[in-house]
Amino acid sequence: MTRIVIAEFMDEAAVAQLRAQHDVLYDPTLVDDGARLHREAADADALIVRNRTQVRGELLAALARCRVVGRLGVGLDNIDVAGCEARGMRVIPATGANALSVAEYVIASAMLLLRGAYASTAAVAAGQWPRHALSNGRELSGKTLGLIGFGSIGQLTAGMARALGMRVIAFDAMMDGAHPTFAESGARCVGLDALVAEADVVSLHVPLVDSTRQLFDAARIAAMKPGAVLINSSRGGIVDEAALAEALRAGRLGGAALDVFDAEPLAASPHFADCPHLLLTPHIAGVTVESNERVSSLVARKVLEALHA
Incomplete structure (x- = not known):
């Protein structure tokens, strides 16, 4: 079964939507455990992050079979977009949702x-x-x-x-x-x-x-x-x-x-x-109950579309 790793917090309804179709590891604290994150990344077909996970360098290299990176937000400075695309990974931000x-x-x-x-x-x-x-x-x-x-x-x-x-x-x-x-x-x-x-x-x-x-x-x-x-x-x-x-x-x-x-x-x-x-304020301008639902739902839907393409 296709495996999705979610390394930072995501709305539970969106997580459930992903779990209904795929094997999902959801751990909002995974971003703080670099060694474990790299191990889990090796088997990920999709990785979903917010702004703290640095998808570059060692983590990018660990994503051996990943096809899509979902970004729960719009900024992409924590993601080596060119590096992802060179490895055949699609990067999906939540444009407009927050x-x-x-x-x-x-x-x-x-x-x-x-x-x-x-x-x-x-x-x-x-x-x-x-x-x-x-x-x-x-x-x-x-x-x-x-x-x-x-x-x-x-x-x-x-x-x-x-x-x-x-x-x-x-x-x-x-x-x-x-x-x-x-x-x-x-x-x-x-x-x-x-x-x-x-x-x-x-x-x-x-x-x-x-x-x-x-x-x-x-x-x-x-x-x-x-x-x-x-x-x-x-x-x-x-x-x-x-x-x-x-x-x-x-x-x-x-x-x-x-x-x-x-x-x-x-x-x-x-x-x-x-x-x-x-x-x-601690980087929360775009994070509310409502925006988290919109961002998470959008990224879940787009990740599923990419995996099923």
Whole structure:
């Protein structure tokens, strides 16, 4: 019987769908046991992973009979796609299935950071009344959202932002101003430098490649509009974390939300200790109950189609 190895968490209904037709090893902790993962990979006809499993090098070499790699998400920087394809493996991401969750994360983060009033529960419960200190928050409506990368997630985020009264500008290295997506979405196409200077909220939606690594270094962060907010829900390595923390401490930025980091899981970081106006989350922007069901169901269906082809 065909064997499927699932190395990270997957919705149980999708796992059951796979088990109904094939031999399935489902162990969400398998990613943390490299030696066992390599042993199990040797007999896998299909491997399903999230973002932590590195499908390259020794693991790729161990996949002796694998025909398909399912990715429970959209980023492929943890998978040697060219190496997989050279070995006859099809790589299947869950394109579009978590876009809504990421878009909502961006809008919610922008609201939290602009308003700056939602961390007062402990103080108010303790009898304090910091009304004056928390009366300088800003509204989302009327602000400019700058989207760097204008694929499906960026476009969905643009629609939500415009519904809330924001102006939207966007830059995508693969699109020029004549691309119909801009007219359809109501977003204005601008250059990268113009976007950075104009946007009240900058949200990143690009993959980690050579051209985007450290895209937001100290110089680009310094070029942002004073008081602007930066949100990165795409990939770690795009933002210089130390430079961002320095800009927040200096009061040049109004806030930042990071869901992704240079190294994950994030170790105790001197950059971020007691850093003001900073929201950190553990790579969960695209992970909700609903998106996990959509992502898992899509990948299960596509993996079954590939195995039965």
